[in-house]
Every structure is written in structure tokens, then in C-alpha cells.
Amino acid sequence: MTRIVLLPGDGIGPEVTEQARQCLAFLAERRELDLAFETHDFGGIAIDRHGCPLPATTLAACRAADAVLLGAVGGPDWDDAPERPEAGLLALRAGLGLFANLRPARVAPGLEYLSPLRDDRVRGVDILIVRELTGGAYFGAKRLEADVASDDFAYSREEIERVAHVAFAAARRRGRRLTLVDKSNVLATSKLWRRVVAEVAAGYPDVVCDSMLVDATAMALITDPRRFDVILTENLFGDILSDELAVLPGSIGLLASASTGADGTALFEPIHGSASELAGLNLANPAGAILSAAMLLDHVGLTELGFLLRAALDDVLLSGIATADLGGRASCSEFGAAVRARIDARLCRVDAVRSLVGVNRGMTA
């Protein structure tokens, strides 16, 4: 059995998570997989019901699960709450020991027109940013006085090593190229990153590894995005660059992310926010949540179904069905239903061919 905890959260979170859940449930039913779903309160809704954004029961359920699928959290309703819903996210990452954030951005063939960049710039773009999630300036000691402030920006060898291994392993599965992004001409932490990543790279001689300064990277993501395969970077740079990268495919609604830790549990979520003004209107784009579900399938070893779900999503977008953020007229639930129809069509062919050709032992293709 694969245990999946759903944390729909706030705003449009519940409606996009529901479409992703239905896609997973549909695949499970058709392939007779044992996927068990549990829904738990998280974020603003948890503040309303339990008085804190991450109730102990929610964290315990996430820890016991194989994977967690999150919608979105936050909204103006909780602006004055003593603890904001977003604090739950930090607590959840800490509670699950998540230290690497993986954010893929791919421009599918035929969907180049959705990008704000010219077709020829974005054709074939397929980049994964691996961002360190628990160190650096965001978590260092902070000092704020009337006229002076500082943020301690620190990294240890161990923090760099573990996220580097995640990035190199991902590179092996992709195009075997990795770019370390830093500011090693001025920052001491970046010098340590270079040294440690070079040591880790020695264990992955088949991965071509280079490095680039973060300012140059910011430009290259626009001028020559195809040069990148996997980008490995620290927390602050990763936060900024991953949002820049998110613009390339055309809508923030199309992107997914995964956060992984050492012990196997992983968290999957679309990168968009809770968009409270759209909540309950059935207008949100569920593509990011559905893509997150595809990453979840990869993570739990169902890579064939992950591939199939991504392909079905591309089919729908290529057919011109789109939600309002992409200038289309489909509702959130209509878009989800269209994806499931394409899953059905693709599965029918796969099953028909399989039954005719027989099943190979030892070969999965």
C-alpha cells in the first residue's frame, strides 16, 4: 500500500488538490494499485480548527506517509493571526527533515507559444533547480536594530554534501549535466560550496559539472536557457532563480515542486500560492497540482504512471484546453476531467498493445 497524505490547505488549494487526487485515484483504479489517501488540516484552515497551522496529528500523519501532496496555504483571513499559515510550511519542512527542493521547468514541444520569451529561445527547455532548503541566510541568526541589521549566512559541509548528492543523482537520470550556481567571487560560503561540490562530483564522473555566478545565471536563464540541465544552488539564490525560471513555461500555474529529505518522505506541491480571490470559483489552473502528483508517482516508484500523467497533461494543453490564466475558458474541474480522459485514452492503447505482445520478465519497456 502507498500512503498519500493530502493537505489541501487554503484558497484554491482544495480545488486543485482535488483534481490531482482524482487523477491519482483514476490511475490507481485502472491499474489496480493500492493508493490510500488521507486528508488533513494544514495552514489557515488548521488555525481556524485547531489553533495552529501544523497540528500534531497532521505532522504525525505526514511522517507515517509515503508522500505528501500539498495544495496551497495562506490568505488575508489570517493576516492578523498570531501565527501565520506560512509558518506551518517551515514547521512541516523541519518536521519532515526536508532539505532539498526540486523544481522542474519544462517547455513541452508545441507549447512554446505560452512563454513570454520567443519560441526559438525556449524550444526544448528542460531545467531542474535543486535548491538547498534549510540553511543559509534564511535560517541564520538575525539582528535588527534601529540603524543596523544583519543576517548570518552560514553553511556546513554536511548540509552541502547531502543536497549535492540529490542533485547529482537527479542529473544522472536526466541529461548528466550539472551547474553549481554561487557567488564565489565574494562570498565565503560560496567558496565552501565550490570545494565540497567538487569533492562530491568526483563520485559522479559521468556527470559534466560546471559552475556559474548567480548574476550571470540570472541573465543566462533568459538568453540561453537550453544550456542548463540541473542547477544546484543554496537557499536564497534558489528561491530567486526558481521564480525567474517559473516564468519560462508561460504560467506559474504550470509548475510543480518536490521537497525531499533523508528518510524517504517527500512533499509535493504546486508552486503557486493560495490565490484567495479565486477560491471556490472553480477557475484555478490545476496543472501544477497534477504535475506535482506526477512527481509523487515517480517518487514512490510508479515511474511509468508518472510519465503517463505528464504525457496526458501535455496532450490536454496541446489540444488548446486551458484555464483562464492561460487565456482559456476551461474551469478547474473541466481541465482535470480532460486530463483523466487523456489518461484513459493512453492507458487503453498501452493495455491493448501489452495484451497482444505479452509481458516480458526483466524488461519494463
Added chain:
Amino acid sequence: MKPRTLYEKIWDAHVVERREDGTCLIYIDRHLVHEVTSPQAFEGLRHAGRGVRRPDLTLAVPDHNVPTTPRVGPDGRLLPIADPASAGQLAALDRNVAEFGIPCLGMTDARQGIVHVVGPELGFTLPGATLVCGDSHSAAHGALGALAFGIGTSEIEHVLATQTLLLRPARTMEVRVEGRLGFGVSPKDLILAIIGRIGAAGGTGHVIEYRGRVFEEMSIEGRLTVANMSIEAGARSGLVAPDETTFAYLKGRPMAPGGEAWDRLERWWRTLPTDPGASFDRSVAIDADEIAPSVTWGTSPEDVVPITGVVPDPDEFEDAEKREAARKSLDYMGLSPGTQMRDVKVEHVFIGSCTNSRIEDLRAAALVARDRRVAPDIRQALVVPGSGLVKRQAEAEGLDRIFIEAGFEWREPGCSMCLAMNPDKVPPGERCASTSNRNFVGRQGPGARTHLMSPAMAAAAAVTGRLADVRELVTA
């Protein structure tokens, strides 16, 4: 007793004489003979007035030079072979096996095929046996736990005359692969990944034992693909420990022993796996989860890249020699750095060879080809079953119809387009998606450009007209 590896146990069981210089005279249990490397060996025997010591342990099959088009005319007679050198070698084999009394599966025998496909499927290859053949890819038989070597013509003569061979012990190397092969990742992708990781000279002087969960769960067909390419990692041979899968595969095969002899052998085979605590001279560990469907970009099997990758930039190689080799390779291959592998167009597709012409290979390719058409720009797409028995089984399963309806040519068994020793060749400057084992300069014909890949990936290339990610086709 000191814990021993699988290789050491088979070796020790076959030593006839140990010499002071460290070489050993090794008894040979099985000898496979084909038409290309044997004529001079038989000539040598004739010259010296010697006979073949154990014709019953020898099996001859023509494969390298045979045409893969129909061999018999409407009148039931053998059609002439156009190339005089090929015709001469094939005729010589017929004469030699008749003169020396060696069993032979000739060109019209229903069991004829590539030596490395025929040996295992007839049960001629057995676990724990020493096996030789005058062919580089003899290590394939290691998939069944046989210690198998490719040998040269003078050694062939020595084995024919004495049933022994003078060999120097090899060093041992463990390639351990844990985890599971992902969706769309086949044993071919695995062995390409292994060669990519350790390099084309990475196994030099060693016999590799393939260990770990991935091999334990792999079919014999898959293990044959992996062991077959051991030589492409520079290794002398490759082995997989015999297990239940091996015994189930072999039991009842026509040339495998039966009854009491089987029981006695099986008891011995069960003692062969490497002892706990035995040490290897070298160990390499690979995580199966990190392997993607792959293709080669250059002119060495180590030039491997995932299909989602790009043609590498020679300047990115740290080693000066590798930089130069990569430049030459790319020049020969007509590729420029940074090109997406998926954008590379091909004109030819070859599904076959001793690496990938067994029933599971054909099924995997058919899975992709079914209800599709070979792309219009493809000049030739060949499917060449590894043996007459594979061909017959594929036809019984309807695979031939799938290929023919898609626009592939369904051929007679043989080595075919793997090595350009028969009429199946890739013309100069043209590009072939090939399931064979070598992408060397000129291997598939002078000036031919070869990309190695799995059968499913080759079928994907055929129906798209370019190198393609099979995962996108089998979910569509």
C-alpha cells in the same frame, strides 16, 4: 577453505595443469564454431594430420556471413551467395564439419542462428562450464553462469585438437547493481550505463561478476544482453551466478542433460555462487534508479548519454586524450555539441545482433511499433531474429505481423547489419539506430554512423525518424 568467487570456483574446477609462470591449462567443456574464424584452424589441423578431440562438445553454426534474405529458391535449392569471400567461408564450414564429424546447424536448419543465441536456447551452454568461441561477444554465455571467452584462430585450432586452452588467471571485478530498473529502462540501457561509468577499458584484465537485486530479478534474455557486452567494458568475460531462473530456463532444452545427470549437475551448480566473504580485486556499485533510457553519441560504447541529454562538448572533458577522441568522434558522427539527442535524425534502424535479437527484445520493440508506421524518411528498418527458433516463436506470437504492418523488414536469422560482413550494410554518412554492441568507426559499413540503444528505443527511432524517448511512445 578460503571463500571463493564464482569465477574462481569454475576456474579451479577446470585446471588441468598449473605452470610455473602462472598460466594454467584449462579444460574446455563447450566450443562454438562459426564460418569466419574457423577455416584456418581446420586447415591447420589438416596440415598437422590431427583430428578434432571432442566433436561431441563442439557445435558449428554459420552466422556472420549469411544473408538475411530468403536462402532457398522456389525449387527448394539454396540460392547462391553473391559475395565470393562469404560464399567461400560458408562452403569451407560445410566441408570442415563433414570432414571432422562436427555437429552443424546449417543455413537451412530451423535452429540456425547467431552462435550466442543458439548456444543458450538449445541448452548447449551450461552453468559452471567453460565455453569458447572465435568471437568477441562470447561472454554472453556468462549469463547462464558459464565461463566464456572469445578466442583467436590459433586458439580455436588448439581447442579443436586438445579440448584445452592455455590461459592466465584474470583479476575479479564485481559490478553490483541494487534498486530497480525504472520505467522504459532495459538491460541494454543498464549495460550501456555500466560501460559509460567504468569506461571501455574499465574492466581490462578482469572477469566481471554482475551481482545485486537487478540481476537476480532479470530474465535470462536480459542477462544475456548484459553479459554479451562485457568485452565492451574491456573485460575478459562476464558472469551472472546461476539461480532458479537459470535452472528453469535450461531444464528440458534439447541439448541440456536430463534425468539423473541433470540432478547431479544442479546440485553442483547450486554450490557455484560466490561465497560470503569472498573478495574481488575491484568493486563497482551502481544504483539502478539513476539509469535512464540511453543512446550512444560517439564511436566507443562508453560514449553514452541519456536520451534526454545533449551531444557533449569535447571541451568539457578534463582528460586531453578524451577531448581529442571526442572531437574525432563528433566529426565522424556528424554531430555538433549541445544538440539535443532527440533532435538527431536517423535513416536506418537495425533490431537484431547477439546482444538484442531474442524473443523479449522483439516483444519490447513490437510494443512500440504496434499500430504505428516506420517514419517516411527511414530508408531501411530491419528486424532480424537471432535464430530460427526465435523467429518461429515471434511468428507464433504475431510479432512478425506487427513489424511488417508497421513497415519493418522481417528477416532470416544471422548477424546481419551488426558488422557489415554480409549484404546488410549502412551506406557511408548515413545514421543507424542499432541494437548491436559496437559503434566503432565503419562497423556497420564504411562511413556508417551508429547509435547503440535498446530494442524498444530503436523501434521508437524507427517510428519517429529520429532518436526518441521510448517512455513517451509506450505511454501514448
